[in-house]
Amino acid sequence: xxxxxxxxxxxxxxxxxxxxxxxxxxxxxxxxxxxxxxxxxxxxxxxxxxxxxxxxxxxxxxxxxxxxxxxxxxxxxxxxxxxxxxxxxxxxxxxxxxxxxxxxxxxxxxxxxxxxxxxxxxxxxxxxxxxxxxxxxxxxxxxxxxxxxxxxxxxxxxxxxxxxxxxxxxxxxxxxxxxxxxxxxxxxxxxxxxxxxxxxxxxxxxxxxxxxxxxxxxxxxxxxxxxxxxxxxxxxxxxxxxxxxxxxxxxxxxxxxxxxxxxxxxxxxxxxxxxxxxxxxxxxxxxxxxxxxxxxxxxxxxxxxxxxxxxxxxxxxxxxxxxxxxxxxxxxxxxxxxxxxxxxxxxxxxxxxxxxxxxxxxxxxxxxxxxxxxxxxxxxxxxxxxxxxxxxxxxxxxxxxxxxxxxxxxxxxxxxxxxxxxxxxxxxxxxxxxxxxxxxxxxxxxxxxxxxxxxxxxxxxxxxxxxxxxxxxxxxxxxxxxxxxxxxxxxxxxxxxxxxx
RNA sequence: GCUCCCGUAGUGUAGCGGCCAAUCAUCACGGCCUCUCGAGCCGUAGACUCGGGUUCAAAUCCCGACGGGAGCACCA
Numbered sequence: 001x002x003x004x005x006x007x008x009x010x011x012x013x014x015x016x017x018x019x020x021x022x023x024x025x026x027x028x029x030x031x032x033x034x035x036x037x038x039x040x041x042x043x044x045x046x047x048x049x050x051x052x053x054x055x056x057x058x059x060x061x062x063x064x065x066x067x068x069x070x071x072x073x074x075x076x077x078x079x080x081x082x083x084x085x086x087x088x089x090x091x092x093x094x095x096x097x098x099x100x101x102x103x104x105x106x107x108x109x110x111x112x113x114x115x116x117x118x119x120x121x122x123x124x125x126x127x128x129x130x131x132x133x134x135x136x137x138x139x140x141x142x143x144x145x146x147x148x149x150x151x152x153x154x155x156x157x158x159x160x161x162x163x164x165x166x167x168x169x170x171x172x173x174x175x176x177x178x179x180x181x182x183x184x185x186x187x188x189x190x191x192x193x194x195x196x197x198x199x200x201x202x203x204x205x206x207x208x209x210x211x212x213x214x215x216x217x218x219x220x221x222x223x224x225x226x227x228x229x230x231x232x233x234x235x236x237x238x239x240x241x242x243x244x245x246x247x248x249x250x251x252x253x254x255x256x257x258x259x260x261x262x263x264x265x266x267x268x269x270x271x272x273x274x275x276x277x278x279x280x281x282x283x284x285x286x287x288x289x290x291x292x293x294x295x296x297x298x299x300x301x302x303x304x305x306x307x308x309x310x311x312x313x314x315x316x317x318x319x320x321x322x323x324x325x326x327x328x329x330x331x332x333x334x335x336x337x338x339x340x341x342x343x344x345x346x347x348x349x350x351x352x353x354x355x356x357x358x359x360x361x362x363x364x365x366x367x368x369x370x371x372x373x374x375x376x377x378x379x380x381x382x383x384x385x386x387x388x389x390x391x392x393x394x395x396x397x398x399x400x401x402x403x404x405x406x407x408x409x410x411x412x413x414x415x416x417x418x419x420x421x422x423x424x425x426x427x428x429x430x431x432x433x434x435x436x437x438x439x440x441x442x443x444x445x446x447x448x449x450x451x452x453x454x455x456x457x458x459x460x461x462x463x464x465x466x467x468x469x470x471x472x473x474x475x476x477x478x479x480x481x482x483x484x485x486x487x488x489x490x491x492x493x494x495x496x497x498x499x500x501x
Numbered sequence: 502g503c504u505c506c507c508g509u510a511g512u513g514u515a516g517c518g519g520c521c522a523a524u525c526a527u528c529a530c531g532g533c534c535u536c537u538c539g540a541g542c543c544g545u546a547g548a549c550u551c552g553g554g555u556u557c558a559a560a561u562c563c564c565g566a567c568g569g570g571a572g573c574a575c576c577a
Contacts, residue, residue: 038577073576129575136573168575178504180573189575208577232505232572255507255570308526310514313506315570318513322527332540339537363535398536427536480537501539 020056020311023223025250031063034221035089035096036070036212039081043088044264045287045302046227049257052306053225055094066219067096070212071103071197072205079196088289092299098219102211103198105218109206110160112214112244113169113188117152121243122187124155125170132168136183139176145184159190160204166190169204171240181232182239185209213237217246228253228313254311260319261445261453262287277452284497285443285456295443296476296486296499301327320445324500331476331484331499336361336368339398339429340440340479340496342462344380346411347430349403352377353416359399371467375400378433380463385428386412398427398480429480435463440485440496460498468494 023031033054037047058065067089071077089096116122125132125144135142147155158164169188177183187210194200206214213236216224231253241248263269264287272278282290292302304326309318338361355375362368379397386408389395394404394417402422407413442458464479471477471487476499478484485496 036577040577070577076576125575133574166575170575180504183573186575191575205575207575212577227571228506229571230577253506260512308514312514314509314514315507316513319511319527322513325527328539335539337537337539363537363540396536400536421536425536429537478537478539480539482537483539 020053020060020307023057023061023250026061026223029062030222031058031061032066032220032222033058033063034066034068034216034219034224035094036068036102036215037085038070038073038076039085040076040078041081041266042281042288042290043085044289045259045262045292046257046264047088048092048289048302049254049306049309050225050227051089051092051094052303053254053311055096057223058097063222064097064220065095066221067099068215068219069099069101069103070208070215071101071195072106072207072211074191074193074195074205077196091289091293092302100219101197102206102215103195103202105215106198106202106206108218109188109211109214110204113206113210114153114156116171116187116243117149117156117169119243120149121172122169123147123152123172124159124167125184125186126155126164126167128166132170132186135175136180139183141175141184144170145172159188160202162203164190171209171236173236173239179232179235181209181236185236187240209233209236210240213240214244214246216249216251217241221249223250223252225252225254225311227256228315229256252311253313255313255315257306257309258315258317259287259323260317261447262320263447272446272452277454278446284441285446294486294488295497296331296484297323297327298330298476301330328484328500331478333365334368335476335478335484337363337478337480338371338468339431339465340438340462340468340482340485341380341382341429341431341435341464342440342460342482343383344431344435344463345383345386347379347381347386347403348411348413349377349379350406350413350415352403353401355400357400371465373400373432373465373467374434375432380431380433380435381412381428382462385426389426394422395426395428396422397430400430429482431463431465434466436466436468436494438462438464438468438494438496440479440482440498442498464494464496 035051035054055065069082123145127142127144159167168186170184171187173182173184175183186207188204188206190203191205192203234251237251238248258264273280278285281288282294284291284295301323305323356372358370358372360366360370389405391405391408394402396402401419402417403414404417405412405414440460442460444456445453446456447453473489476484476486483501484499486499488495
């Protein structure tokens with residue numbers, strides 16, 4: 001064997017398959033998934049996970065993907081976010097086959113609620129919320145539970161048509177269930193606040209438990225995903241569908257996606273914005289899609305990152321460096337290279353030849369073009385590099401020529417030392433006399449060990465080479481020996497947002 | 502407190518009874534390459550929480566402990 005087929009003895013290097021695992025009970029062409037955001041804010045990396053998984057599964061099975069706005073709490077929903085969220089999804093590269101609002105189906109929900117009441121599976125509860133809470137905690141039923149269904153129906157109609165206050169419709173579950181989610185959960189409640197789409201047409205709104213289950217079933221979704229914290233509500237989800245004689249989808253849960261030091265919840269972000277600690281929902285330190293975009297993270301990076309995390313239920317907090325590594329690889333082949341000199345010091349080169357040097361914008365891909373830099377005897381170089389060099393040392397202005405340091409003061413003096421590349425000499429990025437003054441914002445971790453980090457945003461000032469003035473907003477380039485930076489034009493200035501090394 | 506879920510290298514993941522002396526990425530370290538401290542290439546180091554059980558065979562199944570997370574809303 002060794003002689004005839006030695007390759008069979010060699011252990012093959014196994015390749016990791018990064019695609020999603022097969023779905024249970026899934027048939028090509030028949031899988032329907034859905035992404036159901038509440039239009040109450042900007043989408044973040046957690047939403048990205050959910051929407052990408054939903055979308056990719058539909059694609060994988062040639063199925064259908066539905067975008068459903070779960071807008072059944074007028075207190076949370078704001079008009080602007082329907083479009084905001086769609087924009088965020090499009091940026092991610094997600095397309096949906098169908099789009100609707102849960103609020104479109106309220107009449108249907110009312111009918112189903114009525115059915116439950118008639119079946120004695122739901123009742124109107126007029127207890128105070130504290131009393132409900134208490135009863136739930138102690139596993140005690142309240143008197144509303146025993147009301148006849150004629151009266152319940154009457155009360156329900158009253159809720160809808162507006163004379164009753166503070167009543168809710170509850171599922172007749174099991175107040176003694178070990179699963180507290182089954183202790184007669186609330187299905188509908190009164191919210192007297194105009195809905196951004198429907199005004200004050202309705203005042204009775206379904207809760208998540210009811211709307212989520214009913215919509216998944218009615219819209220034909222076969223494989224709905226949700227995050228793990230809903231797991232205890234599965235029982236309620238299926239009970240409801242059973243009582244309503246509705247089809248039961250194959251419900252699945254996965255762990256929330258979180259990134260170390262980057263808060264995802266509005267509860268945490270909102271105060272930071274209000275206190276001016278971050279600039280807004282698109283702050284480059286935030287894991288919002290807008291923040292990530294502004295910083296130069298590509299949609300494809302997010303997709304690959306989500307895939308790499310998988311859909312298990314094991315909770316974890318990934319380091320952002322994993323995102324950076326993916327992004328860097330994607331960017332490396334496409335990003336133009338420029339010189340940016342951080343904390344510059346003036347460099348005067350005696351007997352410097354005046355040159356018009358053509359330097360390519362990418363080390364290997366010529367298609368990305370080149371720029372011509374006019375040089376005379378004045379340059380700028382990074383101060384920190386000069387600290388490590390002494391008089392007599394020779395280094396190279398990268399892609400230009402060598403120089404030898406002759407004097408170190410407030411500025412550096414040097415003399416021309418030939419054009420030929422000296423092996424192992426330091427190559428330092430530089431600018432000619434004509435520069436673009438710019439600021440690069442460098443994000444750090446917003447939270448360190450759960451504490452807000454006041455120094456999470458660094459402002460780096462420096463000079464960029466003149467060619468940078470030609471760049472457009474949104475271009476991501478690499479400043480050599482500095483890092484990848486997304487360019488933005490603001491007024492007459494050019495500023496940069498640091499993505500990563 | 503009660504209930505549920507989870508527990509694989511520093512980090513994140515794959516594996517879910519034999520092919521595991523455990524995958525891949527990242528990180529760290531070493532080398533090669535390169536007119537960037539980037540990318541690429543090669544290599545080294547590093548893990549199945551613990552204790553019982555089932556089985557010819559367990560990271561994989563069962564029980565228990567420990568650790569982490571979640572739920573106990575008229576929010577999703």
